[in-house]
Amino acid sequence: AQTVTQSQPEMSVQEAETVTLSCTYDTSENNYYLFWYKQPPSRQMILVIRQEAYKQQNATENRFSVNFQKAAKSFSLKISDSQLGDTAMYFCAFMSRETSGSRLTFGEGTQLTVNP
Amino acid sequence: EAQVTQNPRYLITVTGKKLTVTCSQNMNHEYMSWYRQDPGLGLRQIYYSMNVEVTDKGDVPEGYKVSRKEKRNFPLILESPSPNQTSLYFCASSLTINQPQHFGDGTRLSIL
Numbered sequence: 001a002q003t004v005t006q007s008q009p010e011m012s013v014q015e016a017e018t019v020t021l022s023c024t025y026d027t028s029e030n031n032y033y034l035f036w037y038k039q040p041p042s043r044q045m046i047l048v049i050r051q052e053a054y055k056q057q058n059a060t061e062n063r064f065s066v067n068f069q070k071a072a073k074s075f076s077l078k079i080s081d082s083q084l085g086d087t088a089m090y091f092c093a094f095m096s097r098e099t100s101g102s103r104l105t106f107g108e109g110t111q112l113t114v115n116p
Numbered sequence: 117e118a119q120v121t122q123n124p125r126y127l128i129t130v131t132g133k134k135l136t137v138t139c140s141q142n143m144n145h146e147y148m149s150w151y152r153q154d155p156g157l158g159l160r161q162i163y164y165s166m167n168v169e170v171t172d173k174g175d176v177p178e179g180y181k182v183s184r185k186e187k188r189n190f191p192l193i194l195e196s197p198s199p200n201q202t203s204l205y206f207c208a209s210s211l212t213i214n215q216p217q218h219f220g221d222g223t224r225l226s227i228l
Contacts, residue, residue, distance in 0.1 A: 006158075045208070046219075091159065093159075095214065097214055104161065106158035107158050108156055109158050
């Protein structure tokens with residue numbers, strides 16, 4: 001079974017600065033997806049960014065980018081030019097492309113606070 | 117507007133009183149899933165459905181039932197709720213199993 005670990009329960013950053021959230025995972029599979037989801041106080045789950053394991057190039061979405069290290073099974077999220085609206089709980093998640101019947105396995109979450 | 121709709125958003129009830137949380141999506145998605153979110157545990161999958169009449173257990177299925185009689189609906193049923201099922205529940209859907217999932221706004225259940 002896959003596991004996803006986020007070792008930082010809480011983080012804070014000053015507005016306009018850069019912050020990196022860590023995520024590690026454990027799997028024996030070679031073909032999978034990794035995601036970062038954002039959950040603001042409204043409780044909605046919002047997809048931030050997605051990475052396909054077979055792609056070596058790191059995914060980017062505007063101010064959000066990932067550092068995907070497949071051998072190390074690490075998938076960190078970098079938020080540049082942090083904004084107050086980035087304050088949220090961030091979840092890292094894993095989805096297999098190999099096993100039949102798919103599920104998202106989530107990490108425990110990191111609460112990010114952006115300070116003015 | 118493309119969305120996943122859950123009802124109710126909030127519910128307080130008592131142990132043993134059967135309840136159903138509805139989930140409906142208007143995107144013609146094949147894949148639907150239920151999660152529960154608990155502090156320090158992230159989201160854990162309860163059940164999922166690959167298509168109509170096809171459902172399977174996730175990581176924490178005990179105490180829950182689901183059905184998928186129509187493509188758009190995927191209700192979560194608690195036949196005899198217990199306090200340990202107090203949680204925040206999310207329904208999600210995606211076009212196919214390997215596409216990013218769209219989440220509903222969540223249902224806060226409190227079982228007394």
